[in-house]
Amino acid sequence: xxxxxxxxxxxxxxxxxxxxxxxxxxxxxxxxxxxxxxxxxxxxxxxxxxxxxxxxxxxxxxxxxxxxxxxxxxxxxxxxxxxxxxxxxxxxxxxxxxxxxxxxxxxxxxxxxxxxxx
Amino acid sequence: xxxxxxxxxxxxxxxxxxxxxxxxxxxxxxxxxxxxxxxxxxxxxxxxxxxxxxxxxxxxxxxxxxxxxxxxxxxxxxxxxxxxxxxxxxxxxxxxxxxxxxxxxxxxxxxxxxxxxxxxxxxxxxxxxxxxxxxxxxxxxxxxxxxxxxxxxxxxxxxxxxxxxxxxxxxxxxxx
Numbered sequence: 001x002x003x004x005x006x007x008x009x010x011x012x013x014x015x016x017x018x019x020x021x022x023x024x025x026x027x028x029x030x031x032x033x034x035x036x037x038x039x040x041x042x043x044x045x046x047x048x049x050x051x052x053x054x055x056x057x058x059x060x061x062x063x064x065x066x067x068x069x070x071x072x073x074x075x076x077x078x079x080x081x082x083x084x085x086x087x088x089x090x091x092x093x094x095x096x097x098x099x100x101x102x103x104x105x106x107x108x109x110x111x112x113x114x115x116x117x118x
Numbered sequence: 119x120x121x122x123x124x125x126x127x128x129x130x131x132x133x134x135x136x137x138x139x140x141x142x143x144x145x146x147x148x149x150x151x152x153x154x155x156x157x158x159x160x161x162x163x164x165x166x167x168x169x170x171x172x173x174x175x176x177x178x179x180x181x182x183x184x185x186x187x188x189x190x191x192x193x194x195x196x197x198x199x200x201x202x203x204x205x206x207x208x209x210x211x212x213x214x215x216x217x218x219x220x221x222x223x224x225x226x227x228x229x230x231x232x233x234x235x236x237x238x239x240x241x242x243x244x245x246x247x248x249x250x251x252x253x254x255x256x257x258x259x260x261x262x263x264x265x266x267x268x269x270x271x272x273x274x275x276x277x278x279x280x281x282x283x284x285x286x287x288x289x290x291x292x293x294x
Contacts, residue, residue: 011200
């Protein structure tokens with residue numbers, strides 16, 4: 001089982017994703033924006049990160065780049081409502097390993113985590 | 119152009135409601151209004167910028183909001199507390215995010231702002247001074263919602279892009 005960092009400014013989404021990940025035995029830690037995500041990542045070195053994009057203070061793409069700059073091996077998947085092709089391409093170029101578009105199915109999120117830690 | 123834009127948002131709202139509630143939603147007749155709007159008990163507001171810009175509002179009763187959150191959580195939602203408010207705001211965010219994908223497929227780039235939620239209505243006025251809003255009632259098993267979309271093409275897009283000289287929604291200012 002993996003330690004997963006959930007990054008989303010919506011408390012409801014963190015609760016919802018944490019619940020489904022914990023039901024699968026994963027340990028979940030949380031951050032409410034990109035800036036907090038970078039700090040939590042560096043402090044706790046999770047096995048995988050699920051990252052929203054549209055967030056206050058620092059968005060998910062910037063946080064992705066900052067985390068990857070500090071740890072080239074960071075395993076990050078985007079989990080977002082922003083599914084435009086240009087954003088998907090930008091995320092992949094910035095080092096995202098997967099891209100899950102909301103509304104998501106439980107199995108899709110679990111598959112993304114399995115892909116990150118597999 | 120007007121219908122092209124609003125249809126993208128209606129489809130996105132229907133898809134998300136279907137996915138999140140498990141109910142088959144339906145849309146009522148579209149109205150175009152320019153008068154000030156008295157808010158519903160709960161209203162999610164999301165800004166849109168880019169080739170298409172403006173504001174999307176999603177209004178509903180608190181009872182409907184709690185019903186939707188209950189379906190999203192898979193458990194009862196007796197109170198419209200901060201967590202429930204977050205869930206409804208996120209649903210608005212997902213609807214608008216999905217719509218921006220539809221806009222992209224139609225050739226329009228757009229990004230959305232984090233959602234804001236207005237609760238405590240009705241009685242709160244969300245003014246759309248001199249702006250035309252598309253208003254679409256949405257019906258699903260957990261209750262009724264109202265989608266408001268006041269959108270326009272950005273000037274560069276409307277002059278040189280995809281509007282082809284057709285009319286677009288007039289610009290305006292939202293305030294509460």
